[in-house]
Amino acid sequence: MALWAVNMHVDAVFYEAFAEEERALRAHLPPDISARFTWKTIQESGDPVPPAPVISIRTQSTLPTPWAAHLRAILSRSTGYDHLVDYRNRVTADLQLGYLPLYCNRAVAEHAMLLWMGLLRRLPRQLRQFGSFQRDGLTGAECRGRTLLVVGVGHIGHEIVDIGRGLGMRVLGVDPVRRWDDVTYVSFDEAAPVADVVVAAMNLTPASRGFFNSLRLLQLRAGAVFVNVARGELAEAEALLAALQRGALAGVGLDVYDQEPELAVALRSGSSTPSAAVDAVLALAQRDDVLCTPHNAFNTCESVERKSAQSIEQLEHLRRTGRFLWPVP
Amino acid sequence: MALWAVNMHVDAVFYEAFAEEERALRAHLPPDISARFTWKTIQESGDPVPPAPVISIRTQSTLPTPWAAHLRAILSRSTGYDHLVDYRNRVTADLQLGYLPLYCNRAVAEHAMLLWMGLLRRLPRQLRQFGSFQRDGLTGAECRGRTLLVVGVGHIGHEIVDIGRGLGMRVLGVDPVRRWDDVTYVSFDEAAPVADVVVAAMNLTPASRGFFNSLRLLQLRAGAVFVNVARGELAEAEALLAALQRGALAGVGLDVYDQEPELAVALRSGSSTPSAAVDAVLALAQRDDVLCTPHNAFNTCESVERKSAQSIEQLEHLRRTGRFLWPVP
Numbered sequence: 106m107a108l109w110a111v112n113m114h115v116d117a118v119f120y121e122a123f124a125e126e127e128r129a130l131r132a133h134l135p136p137d138i139s140a141r142f143t144w145k146t147i148q149e150s151g152d153p154v155p156p157a158p159v160i161s162i163r164t165q166s167t168l169p170t171p172w173a174a175h176l177r178a179i180l181s182r183s184t185g186y187d188h189l190v191d192y193r194n195r196v197t198a199d200l201q202l203g204y205l206p207l208y209c210n211r212a213v214a215e216h217a218m219l220l221w222m223g224l225l226r227r228l229p230r231q232l233r234q235f236g237s238f239q240r241d242g243l244t245g246a247e248c249r250g251r252t253l254l255v256v257g258v259g260h261i262g263h264e265i266v267d268i269g270r271g272l273g274m275r276v277l278g279v280d281p282v283r284r285w286d287d288v289t290y291v292s293f294d295e296a297a298p299v300a301d302v303v304v305a306a307m308n309l310t311p312a313s314r315g316f317f318n319s320l321r322l323l324q325l326r327a328g329a330v331f332v333n334v335a336r337g338e339l340a341e342a343e344a345l346l347a348a349l350q351r352g353a354l355a356g357v358g359l360d361v362y363d364q365e366p367e368l369a370v371a372l373r374s375g376s377s378t379p380s381a382a383v384d385a386v387l388a389l390a391q392r393d394d395v396l397c398t399p400h401n402a403f404n405t406c407e408s409v410e411r412k413s414a415q416s417i418e419q420l421e422h423l424r425r426t427g428r429f430l431w432p433v434p
Numbered sequence: 435m436a437l438w439a440v441n442m443h444v445d446a447v448f449y450e451a452f453a454e455e456e457r458a459l460r461a462h463l464p465p466d467i468s469a470r471f472t473w474k475t476i477q478e479s480g481d482p483v484p485p486a487p488v489i490s491i492r493t494q495s496t497l498p499t500p501w502a503a504h505l506r507a508i509l510s511r512s513t514g515y516d517h518l519v520d521y522r523n524r525v526t527a528d529l530q531l532g533y534l535p536l537y538c539n540r541a542v543a544e545h546a547m548l549l550w551m552g553l554l555r556r557l558p559r560q561l562r563q564f565g566s567f568q569r570d571g572l573t574g575a576e577c578r579g580r581t582l583l584v585v586g587v588g589h590i591g592h593e594i595v596d597i598g599r600g601l602g603m604r605v606l607g608v609d610p611v612r613r614w615d616d617v618t619y620v621s622f623d624e625a626a627p628v629a630d631v632v633v634a635a636m637n638l639t640p641a642s643r644g645f646f647n648s649l650r651l652l653q654l655r656a657g658a659v660f661v662n663v664a665r666g667e668l669a670e671a672e673a674l675l676a677a678l679q680r681g682a683l684a685g686v687g688l689d690v691y692d693q694e695p696e697l698a699v700a701l702r703s704g705s706s707t708p709s710a711a712v713d714a715v716l717a718l719a720q721r722d723d724v725l726c727t728p729h730n731a732f733n734t735c736e737s738v739e740r741k742s743a744q745s746i747e748q749l750e751h752l753r754r755t756g757r758f759l760w761p762v763p
Contacts, residue, residue: 123569144570211576215601219555222548226734229561231727235719238698238728240452241473247540247734271600272544369567390564398560399567405555405576 115139117420118156120147121163121182125406129413138420146366149373159423161416164188164400165366173198178429180419182412184209184261184403185336186433187309193433203419203429207260208411209403213306214264216402217334218272220358221302222248224330227356229393246301249273254300256280256316257307257335258288265304280307297324302332309336319344322353330356334402337362342385349394356394360402362386369399444468446749447485449476450492450511454735458742467749475695478702488752490745493517493729494695502527507758509748511741513538513590513732514665515762516638522762532748532758536589537740538732542635543593545731546663547601549687550631551577553659556685558722575630578602583629585609585645586636586664587617594633609636626653631661638665648673651682659685663731666691671714678723685723689731691715698728 117140119130127142134140141157143150147166155172161180162168168179168188173196181189186204193202223229226245234243253269255262258278263285269276277296278288297303303325307313317331317340325331331354333340342363348354362368363382370376371383390397403412415431422430446469448459456471463469470486472479476495484501490509491497497508497517502525510518515533522531552558555574563572582598584591587607592614598605606625607617626632632654636642646660646669654660660683662669671692677683691697692711699705700712719726732741744760751759 124571125573144568211578215551215576215578216555219548219551219557222544222551223557226545226548228548228552228727231730232558232725235726235728236701238701239473240728240730240733242453243728243730243733244454244738245734247544247736249540249544268601271602272597273600372565372567396561397564398557399564399569399572401560401569401572404569404572405574407576409573 115141115157117159119161120166125409129409130416133413133417165369167366168192170195173200176200178423182416185309189433201423201429202433203431204433205412205415206431208415209408210260210264212405212408213261213334213402214268217265217304217332218268220332220396221330223396224356224358251301252299253302254296255304255306258285262306265306298326300329302330305333305335305339307335309338314338315341322348327353328355332358334360337365342382346385346389358396360398361400444470444486446488448490449495454738458738459745462742462746494698496695497521499524502529505529507752511745514638518762530752530758531762532760533762534741534744535760537744538737539589539593541734541737542590542663542731543597546594546633546661547597549661549725550659552725553685553687580630581628582631583625584633584635587614591635594635627655629658631659634662634664634668636664638667643667644670651677656682657684661687663689666694671711675714675718686718687725689727690729
């Protein structure tokens, strides 16, 4: 792979790789590809120029515009690729861009269910009140018989539909593309007033950005719980906070965040931030009707294994053919 | 109802009633039955003698032997009635004893699932690590395709079987009475080495007390998670702690506790206790591979409503016929 690494020490750098993922990636890496791994984002790493011709990120690094001229390819180890499309629109270089479809559908869907069950049963309060063995204010709701609304029924959304049905819920789906025969599709306007659990599972596109704004949250049933396992930018943190404060929502479960890169840096550095969205997320995380997980819905041993295997498959295909096996459309 | 309340100020006293339950009970109470409510156990209340001819408890009050001579009836607002059987064996008075079958099967089953999902996905760590937005050590396991072992397949266990199947798990049941046609029954010895999730859902009887002792926990697969939503005395807290410490279990989810009355008093009073079992529970609750909830699995709005309606139905039946509608067998 020396061809790629002219004047560079390694062939590829993996940013945002956590411990278990690094172990799995190393296990799949062939001996003739040299790679460096870090849990940091590009910004946290402080790298002034690309340290390798191929870089791999997840969704929290901001790709520096000047890097494009020095890069051959970027692989995002994520199912979403909106950030790569944005980058392609900003730069002129001819870059290969790749992503990872299909590696974590079930993991994300099961995580969404864990969040809505935790909210329906007031788990944060239950865990706290174990300390006094008091049950006041802990009465929750059963999910069987309640209505689940899945907004965005792609591969992940379809698994969420399957889980909701398995739990005896009434399941409705909202998606402009009605690709699955076994889903009961409705419009958001019809479904919003009757849903007990609403899960955001759509791609981030210019059309879906900010979909769950104040007006749409107002359409939901009072007492509904809202879960986002897709992209933070689909739902404004300030609108979610306001909906909880006025009692329009009974709970919010988030694995992804509005301005997530800034949030991650603020949380890791402990520094304050001037961003209202980040402040709203921090206020949400303090509440006991909110469950916040660190963009971890994908993170099962099954998914990490599939993700690492597919990442290395992408690099080997790139080396062999000059293109990724799963290129960004 | 004055007949009952000779020289007493009220007809019935409800111990261990939390806020939502008291509201629901009052809503069902007919005007001609006078009742008093407290969240305290009999011991916490300090009542030296029975304050009414009929008392209602849950499972944390210890029934004083001398009270039997002054009581007409005891209603336990619980599905389990082992504590009433114990009391009947200790006293000579002819008491009416009642309990509440069937009011919370689904609520308890859904709670068991929430606990095992939270353990499979390392939820306590995820919630903590949101604070640093770090994912090291957070890789969990998907439940689809894994094996669920339900030990005790009564009404609650049967709902747990249904949920496991709905989530795409392989489900096995252990019960000396094979009452359901749709359950795959096995022996504990066969199933223990292959189960990923083990749920205790049996009645507490002299035969089942301490069933999950050190030897049986040793039979389980390394990496299995264990959940108890039935009775604390089925599994010794010290044995569970030891199994986690040596890595034999990957997680423990508890809603019920060995020596729960002593535990509840110790937690509420903040006082230390000489009990090794209580100390072991407190040590378990500190771990991030453990989820502890305060005997709250039953606690959904659906169950509280059914429970309160059935409690008052029991009292009215007792007044009308001299016997409970659902007497302790």
